[in-house]
Structures are given as structure tokens and as C-alpha cells.
Amino acid sequence: MYIILAWRNLWRNRRRTLIILTAVIIGISSMIVMAAFSRGTVQGMVSNSINNLVGHIKIEHQQHPADPAIEHRIITPEKLLRQITAMLPPGSRVVQRIRADAMLSTSREHVGLVLVGIDPDLEQGVSFIGRPPAQGTLFGNQNQGGIIVGRSLLKKINGKLGQKVVITCQGADGTNIAKAFRIQGVFATELESTERAFAFVQLHTMQQMLGVGNDITEIAIQLPDNNGNPPVDLAATTAFLQANVSDKQLLARNWRQMLPAISSYLEMFDGFMLIWYLIVFLAMAFGLVNTMLMAVYERMREFGLLQALGMRPGCIIKMVMSELLLLLTFGCSISSVAAFITVHFFFSSGIDLAIFAEGAEFWGISRIIYPLLTSWDIIAANSVVLLLGMFTGLYPALRATKFSPVQTMRHV
Amino acid sequence: MAIVTVNNVSRIYHQGKTEFKALDDVSLTINKGEFTALAGPSGSGKTTLLNLIGGIDTADKGTILLDGQDLSSLKKGELADLRLQDIGFVFQSFNLIPVLTAAENVEYILRLQKIPSSIRRQKVKAILADVGLADKADQRPSELSGGQQQRIAVARAVVASPAIVLADEPTANLDSVTGQKLLDLMQQMNTDKQVTFVFATHDKMVMDYARRVITLKDGRIADDIRK
Amino acid sequence: MSFPLRMVLHIFLLYTFLSCTIWSTSSRAADTSSQALTILEHAIDHWRGTSSIATFSLTIHRPDFERTMRMKGWTKGRQNGLFFVLEPPKDAGNGTLKKGREMWTYNPKINRVIKLPPSMMSQSWMGSDFSNNDLAKSDSVLDEYTHRIISEEIINGLTHYTIEATAKEEAPVVWGKQELLVREDDILLRQSFYDEDMVLVKEMIGSDIISLDDRLFPRRWEIRRANKADHYTRLEYRDIVFDVDISDTTFSLMSLKQKGR
Numbered sequence: 001m002y003i004i005l006a007w008r009n010l011w012r013n014r015r016r017t018l019i020i021l022t023a024v025i026i027g028i029s030s031m032i033v034m035a036a037f038s039r040g041t042v043q044g045m046v047s048n049s050i051n052n053l054v055g056h057i058k059i060e061h062q063q064h065p066a067d068p069a070i071e072h073r074i075i076t077p078e079k080l081l082r083q084i085t086a087m088l089p090p091g092s093r094v095v096q097r098i099r100a101d102a103m104l105s106t107s108r109e110h111v112g113l114v115l116v117g118i119d120p121d122l123e124q125g126v127s128f129i130g131r132p133p134a135q136g137t138l139f140g141n142q143n144q145g146g147i148i149v150g151r152s153l154l155k156k157i158n159g160k161l162g163q164k165v166v167i168t169c170q171g172a173d174g175t176n177i178a179k180a181f182r183i184q185g186v187f188a189t190e191l192e193s194t195e196r197a198f199a200f201v202q203l204h205t206m207q208q209m210l211g212v213g214n215d216i217t218e219i220a221i222q223l224p225d226n227n228g229n230p231p232v233d234l235a236a237t238t239a240f241l242q243a244n245v246s247d248k249q250l251l252a253r254n255w256r257q258m259l260p261a262i263s264s265y266l267e268m269f270d271g272f273m274l275i276w277y278l279i280v281f282l283a284m285a286f287g288l289v290n291t292m293l294m295a296v297y298e299r300m301r302e303f304g305l306l307q308a309l310g311m312r313p314g315c316i317i318k319m320v321m322s323e324l325l326l327l328l329t330f331g332c333s334i335s336s337v338a339a340f341i342t343v344h345f346f347f348s349s350g351i352d353l354a355i356f357a358e359g360a361e362f363w364g365i366s367r368i369i370y371p372l373l374t375s376w377d378i379i380a381a382n383s384v385v386l387l388l389g390m391f392t393g394l395y396p397a398l399r400a401t402k403f404s405p406v407q408t409m410r411h412v
Numbered sequence: 413m414a415i416v417t418v419n420n421v422s423r424i425y426h427q428g429k430t431e432f433k434a435l436d437d438v439s440l441t442i443n444k445g446e447f448t449a450l451a452g453p454s455g456s457g458k459t460t461l462l463n464l465i466g467g468i469d470t471a472d473k474g475t476i477l478l479d480g481q482d483l484s485s486l487k488k489g490e491l492a493d494l495r496l497q498d499i500g501f502v503f504q505s506f507n508l509i510p511v512l513t514a515a516e517n518v519e520y521i522l523r524l525q526k527i528p529s530s531i532r533r534q535k536v537k538a539i540l541a542d543v544g545l546a547d548k549a550d551q552r553p554s555e556l557s558g559g560q561q562q563r564i565a566v567a568r569a570v571v572a573s574p575a576i577v578l579a580d581e582p583t584a585n586l587d588s589v590t591g592q593k594l595l596d597l598m599q600q601m602n603t604d605k606q607v608t609f610v611f612a613t614h615d616k617m618v619m620d621y622a623r624r625v626i627t628l629k630d631g632r633i634a635d636d637i638r639k
Numbered sequence: 640m641s642f643p644l645r646m647v648l649h650i651f652l653l654y655t656f657l658s659c660t661i662w663s664t665s666s667r668a669a670d671t672s673s674q675a676l677t678i679l680e681h682a683i684d685h686w687r688g689t690s691s692i693a694t695f696s697l698t699i700h701r702p703d704f705e706r707t708m709r710m711k712g713w714t715k716g717r718q719n720g721l722f723f724v725l726e727p728p729k730d731a732g733n734g735t736l737k738k739g740r741e742m743w744t745y746n747p748k749i750n751r752v753i754k755l756p757p758s759m760m761s762q763s764w765m766g767s768d769f770s771n772n773d774l775a776k777s778d779s780v781l782d783e784y785t786h787r788i789i790s791e792e793i794i795n796g797l798t799h800y801t802i803e804a805t806a807k808e809e810a811p812v813v814w815g816k817q818e819l820l821v822r823e824d825d826i827l828l829r830q831s832f833y834d835e836d837m838v839l840v841k842e843m844i845g846s847d848i849i850s851l852d853d854r855l856f857p858r859r860w861e862i863r864r865a866n867k868a869d870h871y872t873r874l875e876y877r878d879i880v881f882d883v884d885i886s887d888t889t890f891s892l893m894s895l896k897q898k899g900r
Contacts, residue, residue, distance in 0.1 A: 001520075001523055005509075005511065005512070008511035008512070009511055012510070012511060101756060105813045106813050106834070107813040107814055107815070107832065107833075107834035107835065107840045108834065108840060145809070163835060164813075164835055165813075166811045166812060166813050167811075168811075170756065175739075175740065175741065176740045176741060178811035179811050180809055180810055180811040180812070301506050302509060302510070305503070305506065305507070305509070306509070307468070307492065308466070308468050308495065308501050308503075309495065309496065309501060309520075309521060309524075309568075310492050310493065310494075310495035310496025310497070310499075310521075310524060311492065311496070311524060312489050312492045312493070313488065313489070313492075314489075315524070404468070405463075405468040406463050406468050406469045
């Protein structure tokens with residue numbers, strides 16, 4: 001009966017109900033869509049960062065993070081690699097790399113970057129360079145003189161495939177070394193900064209060039225299920241590796257340790273979302289209270305009559321609250337569906353932030369954001385609105401019980 | 413047998429600093445089965461007296477016993493229950509919930525009394541037939557004429573068999589023919605079902621129908637005539 | 640002679656000089672190849688001397704400003720060079736040391752010597768149109784090109800050779816080719832740098848040939864980017880002494896710090 005009464009009362013003032021319903025729907029949808037957007041952004045940030053030659057766990061010389069000089073390298077890593085592989089859960093990927101600060105020169109441009117020597121076959125599924133290049137090819141073993149540069153870098157140096165570039169860097173003996181490479185492939189990543197920061201050559205070529213034998217500067221580990229959430233315990237695996245590698249000069253860190261800003265942001269994220277819900281709700285709450293008060297004052301005599309007929313104040317509160325509940329339930333379900341549709345159909349191919357790309361890159365945000373809709377966000381947004389919404393409805397409902405039959409029935 | 417006993421009741425309204433004695437030391441008794449009109453000019457206290465008897469207003473002095481219960485001893489919620497169980501109201505206008513149909517308006521009281529739905533439907537059907545509006549059961553108040561609305565109000569007032577029905581100017585907004593029909597209906601309810609009616613009115617026709625007319629003047633009983 | 644001049648020469652000359660022979664497929668080409676190499680070697684030897692001390696001015700011209708520095712430099716062989724800013728006072732004492740392919744800079748204000756890391760090698764040297772890299776790599780270039788004479792012309796009774804130097808396939812140089820104009824008395828007059836598509840990138844032109852310390856050489860050098868008339872660096876000698884005895888310790892980090900004071 002309450003529900004029927006509430007339903008009919010809602011449609012008494014069709015326009016007002018539709019307006020407040022629209023406000024509720026816009027509020028909740030934007031809560032959820034924004035949440036999905038933010039979550040997608042963060043997820044993108046995390047996977048960008050991990051793919052950005054970080055990996056889930058990285059092992060390097062303990063001095064290398066602070067001073068990435070070639071002296072701080074891992075000497076003859078073959079045994080270590082076997083050791084590490086044996087310690088990891090099955091399905092883990094282990095890659096070795098060597099990196100050095102270098103300068104890339106053409107006849108018109110000189111660009112400082114990080115030159116990374118890689119084994120392209122092993123990088124697949126571990127870092128972005130394992131993906132097929134945007135142009136050209138990844139080098140096989142036959143092409144020792146090939147270099148792969150980023151799309152943005154290629155544009156900056158106004159270069160083309162096959163062009164010669166000269167790489168200058170410091171060798172293991174401290175002298176400057178120059179070597180010519182030909183641009184063999186072009187990689188594209190989410191972040192322009194990454195495209196400018198790195199260039200890739202064969203691991204073996206680079207080892208020869210630097211004069212370091214088989215030495216490397218880092219071992220990157222990708223644990224099974226590359227989703228930012230490996231099923232094994234990241235911290236425990238890292239600690240286990242650190243404790244068990246035979247060379248005590250080495251340092252094992254996981255991505256949460258390597259990217260502390262993103263990690264702590266991730267930890268606070270649910271809290272941020274809740275605050276965001278509260279802010280949106282606050283804006284909505286004023287509209288809600290106002291509308292309910294209007295609806296209640298308008299029906300003053302009706303409430304007076306009902307009290308005269310013997311309705312207890314509690315029932316009157318119930319009556320008003322069920323109207324609000326109906327309105328909110330309605331709003332919540334429509335907006336959840338609307339948000340779902342928005343995210344899955346309109347933004348399924350991602351949101352292109354190309355216009356803001358430069359600003360966004362500061363935080364390592366992708367050029368294209370894929371909104372991520374989680375049930376936590378939908379439930380949280382709806383709960384906030386329903387619970388707090390009902391709470392704000394208490395005031396108008398209490399007002400409704402204060403209308404005395406004597407006074408209200410006298411108004412004719 | 414007395415349904416309502418009013419003993420030395422006064423009711424004072426305050427308007428700013430001036431006091432206004434709506435009722436001044438009124439005592440009277442209304443017995444079961446009466447068809448009584450409280451008459452008098454506006455401001456004489458007749459509506460106030462009706463509200464006090466109906467438990468929607470409280471006396472400043474004196475006691476009111478309804479069906480042997482002292483109203484002043486009841487809490488707000490208990491008063492509400494008393495009104496629900498023992499009193500039927502017919503107001504001058506705006507008697508009905510606009511979003512409910514005629515039948516639902518009548519049924520609503522029974523619902524509040526938690527009467528099972530089968531009995532409810534039966535009672536509603538019967539009473540709507542009694543007031544001659546069986547065919548209007550599913551219409552909203554806005555679709556009914558003033559007279560029809562008041563008949564529904566009467567149906568609602570009597571459907572739960574209350575001890576007393578209080579009607580405040582029930583005919584004031586009706587033309588004389590319709591008013592007369594409404595009074596006929598109530599008189600019939602009174603004779604057929606022994607429903608006790610008390611009116612507050614200044615309508616001559618109502619006084620003609622009443623078997624007892626209590627005239628109030630300046631908050632006091634000026635006259636009490638039984639026909 | 641001054642370090643910068645040597646630099647200029649070495650940087651730009653030396654780049655050009657050396658030779659292997661793509662053109663040796665024909666015997667005629669082989670002839671011009673070896674002749675071209677000889678001409679270039681002589682031009683280098685003309686400048687090389689054993690050592691030099693010079694003062695010179697360096698003018699950097701841009702569309703919206705121009706500034707001139709006075710500098711002093713010591714050179715010994717192709718590998719060693721040391722030079723300082725004398726004027727303006729604001730920059731006085733700033734120094735650069737070159738030993739082989741390594742470079743260091745010294746800033747008296749912070750009293751620090753910085754070894755130029757690879758990433759800084761691309762930066763402009765003293766704000767001019769030379770990069771640090773141009774200086775540092777100057778001596779490696781001899782081996783990286785193949786050469787031939789593409790024209791000979793007699794002007795004022797002197798034969799002027801235009802020599803084309805083409806970068807070898809694997810050479811770690813950024814130019815596609817260079818063209819050098821050398822007078823028969825071993826004086827380099829012009830050096831042009833081309834990218835891989837053989838489009839002119841920059842050009843260095845010597846002029847005002849005078850005799851200083853019994854040697855003929857252009858007193859003024861200008862380096863210009865192609866298609867940028869307002870954008871050049873000019874080097875002018877004030878005085879120069881050749882074949883002086885300079886100790887090897889002059890080209891040390893210690894003297895980089897001390898001489899600048």
C-alpha cells in the first residue's frame with residue numbers, strides 16, 4: 001500500500017519528479033562513469049608503468065637505481081638467471097637487459113635517451129617492446145646494426161626507416177663510444193615520453209659495443225597473469241628472491257617499491273572515490289531535500305487528514321520515506337544501467353586524450369583511457385546515494401508529521 | 413448510554429497577547445444513536461468542541477470521555493489509534509486522498525486497522541452500495557462531483573463501524589438538493605445501523621434533520637433542544 | 640694556433656678526411672681517390688703543426704642578438720686542446736679540455752670540473768653553432784669517409800680542388816657526405832656538410848687569408864646552417880704562434896682549473 005501510494009504520489013507532480021529523477025540519474029551516472037574513468041586511468045597508469053621496462057619484479061645491482069652507470073652491472077648473469085627461474089612460480093617470464101644513457105645523433109638532431117639492449121623474443125608479453133613494432137620489424141639475430149626507436153622520436157628527428165643514426169655512449173672502460181645504427185623499426189607506446197626516452201638494440205650488439213662480455217644491468221620478471229594483479233604474493237616473492245640470490249650485491253624490487261607514488265595512489269584510490277561520491281551526493285542532497293519539502297508542504301492538508309483519520313506519525317514518516325525510496329531506487333537502477341551502457345558501448349574503444357596528452361603524461365596517464373567499471377564502484381555509488389539519500393529524507397518526513405489536523409483542515 | 417461526556421471543558425486560543433475563549437466551561441453528554449447538531453454562528457465554538465471530542469485538539473480545562481475513555485490521559489499515538497478505531501470524520505471539504513480511488517479511500521481506513529483484505533473488499537463493496545456509488549468505486553476524487561465526494565467521505569466514516577461520526581459542516585459546499593440527499597443518507601445510516609452522528613453546522617437544513625440541537629454562543633451552551 | 644681553430648678544422652676537416660675507396664671500382668676513380676686523400680692530408684698537415692697558442696674572438700649571431708667572446712687556446716697534435724674565455728668578464732675563466740674523444744668543462748663560479756657525459760655531447764658548445772660532439776669526435780673522422788676529386792678550377796693562378804668525401808656505410812658519423820674546397824697551397828677554404836639524402840646541412844667558409852707566423856691561412860671562419868642566413872658563428876684570429884713547446888701537463892684537469900683563474 002505504501003508503495004502504491006508512493007508511486008501515485010510521485011506521479012502527481014510529474015514534472016517535478018522527472019526533474020529530480022534526472023538530477024539523481026545524472027548524479028549517480030556521473031559518479032559511476034567518473035569512477036570507471038578514474039579506475040581505467042589508474043589501471044592504465046599501472047600497466048603502462050609495469051610495461052615501461054619495469055616489470056613486476058626487477059633485479060639489478062644495488063647501486064644501479066641511484067646511479068645507473070655501466071659500472072653498476074650484473075656480472076656474468078647466466079647462473080643467476082637459472083637460479084631465479086627455478087625460484088619463480090611456473091609461467092613467470094624472466095628477461096635480461098642492458099641499458100645505458102646514450103646520445104642519438106643525426107645530421108640535424110642530437111637527442112639524449114636511454115639505449116636498451118634486449119632479446120626481442122623474450123620481451124613478448126613482458127614489456128611494450130615485445131609487441132610488434134608500429135613500422136618496420138623487430139630485429140632478429142641476423143641484424144646486428146638495427147635500432148628501434150619510438151614513433152615520437154622518429155618524428156622529432158624527422159627520420160625514416162633505414163636511416164643511419166649515430167649512438168654515442170660511455171663504454172665499460174669509461175671512454176666514449178660511437179656506433180652507427182640503422183633505424184629498423186619504430187615502436188609506439190601509450191606515452192609519448194616513453195617513445196622519446198628509449199631506443200632498443202640487440203642485447204648482444206650492445207654488450208659488444210660497451211665491452212662488457214655477457215654482463216647485463218637488469219633482470220626483469222613478469223609473473224603469471226599480466227594484469228597488474230599477479231596471483232602470487234608480490235611482496236613475498238620479491239623478499240624470497242632478495243633473500244635467496246647468491247650475489248648479495250643485487251637488489252630485487254617489485255613494481256610497488258619501484259613506483260611508490262602509483263602504489264600509494266592505488267591504495268588511496270577507493271577512499272578518493274568515496275569522497276567523490278560524497279561530494280556529488282552533497283550537491284544532489286540539496287535538490288532532494290528541497291523537492292521532498294516541496295512535496296510535503298504541498299500536501300499539508302492531506303497529512304492533516306490522514307492524522308485525523310488515525311494514522312500514526314510513524315506511518316506518515318514511512319509514507320514519505322517510501323516515496324523517496326522509490327525515487328532513489330528508480331534513479332539508482334536507471335543510472336547504473338546508463339553508466340554501464342555509457343562505459344561499454346560509447347567508451348568501449350577508449351577515450352582519446354590526445355588533446356591533453358602532454359599534461360596527462362606527467363602522471364604517466366595513457367593517451368587512450370579505457371574506463372574500468374567495477375562492481376565495487378557501482379555498489380558503493382548506489383549505497384551512498386540510497387543510504388544518505390534516505391537519511392536526508394528524514395527531515396521532510398518529520399516535517400510531515402508536524403502538521404496538526406486542526407490547523408491544516410481549517411485551510412479551505 | 414453516554415458515548416461522549418464533556419465535563420467543564422474550556423479551550424483558550426492565544427493570538428499574540430490577546431486570549432480568545434473558544435469554549436468556556438462547557439458540559440454535555442451525547443448518547444449512543446443520537447443525531448445531534450452543534451449549532452451557532454461562526455466563532456461560537458462548535459468546531460472547537462467537535463475537534464475536542466474527535467481527539468484532534470486538546471482541552472485546556474475539564475475532561476472529555478469518549479466511550480468511557482479520558483482523552484486527556486492518552487498519548488499522541490494512542491489518540492491516533494482511538495480516532496482510527498472509534499471515530500469517523502466527515503469534513504467540509506478535502507475529505508479524500510486525491511491519488512486513491514473512491515474504493516481505495518474507503519478501504520484505507522480498514523487497511524490501517526489491519527483488517528484482512530477479503531473482509532475489507534466485502535465491507536467496501538457493501539458500504540459503497542449503501543451510499544449509492546458502487547459504480548464510482550474505481551474513480552479518483554477529482555472525477556467525482558462535490559456531493560459524490562461527500563458521500564464517499566460518509567462511507568469512509570462509517571465503514572469501520574465507529575462509536576461516533578463527527579461531521580464538520582458536511583453540507584457547506586453543496587447545493588441544497590445535494591445537501592439534502594447527503595443528510596438523508598446519514599439519517600438512514602443513523603436509523604438503520606444505529607451510527608451516532610454529531611454535526612457542527614450553521615446550516616438550517618442540518619438543524620431540521622437533527623433530533624437534538626445544541627446551540628453554542630460565545631463558547632457557552634445557549635440552548636439544548638431535543639425534538 | 641688556437642684550439643677552436645684546430646677544432647673547427649679538426650671537427651669539420653677531419654670528419655671529411657679519411658679514406659677508403661668506394662670509388663676504387665674503376666682505376667680512374669682509384670687515382671682521384673688517392674690524390675684526393677693526399678690533398679686532404681696535406682691540408683691537415685698544414686694546420687696541424689705540432690702545437691699552437693692563439694687568441695681569437697668567437698661571435699655568435701642570431702636573428703635577435705649577437706654576442707662576441709674573446710678566447711685563448713692551446714693545442715698539441717690532433718688529440719689535445721685546452722681553451723678559455725677571456726672576455727666578457729661574466730664568462731671569463733670558463734674552460735674546455737679535450738683529450739682524445741673525452742671532454743671536460745670547467746666553471747670558475749662553481750669551481751667544478753664536469754666530464755661531459757654522452758647526453759651532454761649534443762649540446763651547443765659555448766652557445767655557438769658547434770656542438771660539444773663536433774669537437775670531441777673531430778679526430779675519428781679521418782677513417783670514416785671515402786674521397787674523390789670532383790672538380791679542379793684555377794683561380795688567380797692557384798688550383799682549387801673540390802673534394803667529395805662520402806661516409807662509409809658503417810661509419811659512426813652523421814653526415815652522408817662532405818665537400819671540401821682546398822687550394823693547391825694546402826689551404827682549406829670551405830667545408831660543406833650533407834645529410835644522408837645529400838641535402839646541405841651546414842657550411843664552414845674560410846676567408847681573409849693572411850700570413851701569420853709565416854703560415855698562410857684564413858683569418859676568419861664562419862659556420863652557417865643551410866637556409867638560415869641570420870644564424871651563424873664567426874671565428875676571427877687576433878694572433879697565433881705555431882710550433883711552440885707546450886708541455887703535456889698543460890692538457891690536464893689540473894691546468895683546466897688553474898689556467899681559468
